[in-house]
Amino acid sequence: MDLKTYLDTTADQVDRLIFRYFGNSAGELGAATAHLLLAGGKRLRPAMLLLSADAVRKGSSIDVMPAALALELTHSFTLIHDDIMDADEVRRGVQTVHTRWDEPTAILAGDVLFASAFEFISLSDAPDAAKVRAVSMLARTCVEICEGQHMDISFESREDVLEGEYLKMVEKKTGALYAAAAGIGSILAGGNPAYTDALYHFGRGIGMAFQIQDDIIDLVASAEVSGKDRASDLREGKKTIISIQAMEKGLDLSSCRRDLSPSEIDQVIGQLEELGVLDYARDMARELIMNGKQRISILPASVEKDLLLELADHFLARSY
DSSP states (O other): OOHHHHHHHHHHHHHHHHHHHHTTOOHHHHHHHHHTGGGOOOOHHHHHHHHHHHHHSTTGGGTTHHHHHHHHHHHHHHHHHHHHHHTOOEETTEEOHHHHSOHHHHHHHHHHHHHHHHHHHHTSSSOHHHHHHHHHHHHHHHHHHHHHHHHHHHHTTOSOOOHHHHHHHHIIIIIHHHHHHHHHHHHHTTOOHHHHHHHHHHHHHHHHHHHHHHHHHHHHSOHHHHSSOTTHHHHHTOOOHHHHHHHHTTOOOGGGSSOOOHHHHHHHHHHHHHHTHHHHHHHHHHHHHHHHHHHGGGSOOOHHHHHHHHHHHHHHHOOO
16 A cells, blocks of 8 residues: 555544544534534544554554544644634634634633543553553643643744754644654554654654644745645744744845735745755755654564655655
8 A cells, every 4th residue: 555545544534533423513612623623634643653553563553543533633622722822714724613613612622622632542442551651642742732832932022043942842842743643553552662762753753844844835835735825934923944044044034024925925935045044944854854764763664664654755745
């Protein structure tokens, strides 16, 4: 099975589970809780968990499917709360939860998803000790995500954000959940500590690369590809590896915090390319991917290991 087929199949399986458990949710809160889940998604975190499980014990993915759903619930919880903080109105082509309902309902919907994630991990077919370790890992991960989000918010009022601070923020906000997906998959499948550690750090590294690639895509991709207005990070003054490197190279992007025409965006891209800023970001993402792939070299040869390696490359090669 090639990676695209695997991802499509996994997304279909997760979608069917979501519909089974959330498709007929009762009441306003139930509808708000299900809203973003039912809007679709690539389901990359569940795929990471299932591949990691099968990479350490072939056939174990069926036993840990509830945990795969738990990772998607966690991801959706973070998106609902992020949308409130960022005042976004559209997510996955539908109204955001706080826009469709109201902020209190959206906060509670996110809380329901957060709590449900731990319930679904406990439904996995795995030893109790493994489930306790998995729950502990997810709990720690949720703390890291909150810390990363707070860092991201705090950066908005600063002009002196350092590259190391940005990377720590990305590690917590994005890398941590991919790390948990891979680590929890290994734990529940009975992976030894060395395999679990390798998969955990693999997920963290390629998750960070995923976010750096998103920074690039936001700038150079069309709205159809990125899912948001082109160069929205520039207009909002977000601190990304691109803006941080641009500042270090002497390029002030503060004048871009306004509506920009396509030609103005192209002009900024040209300046960033000339200064080597975009190549710097691309090289950083490549290095994270390379290091992540090296981490799982200790895993035994398998189709699932090969698919994990392909998934890492997929994170880097996503279309502009």
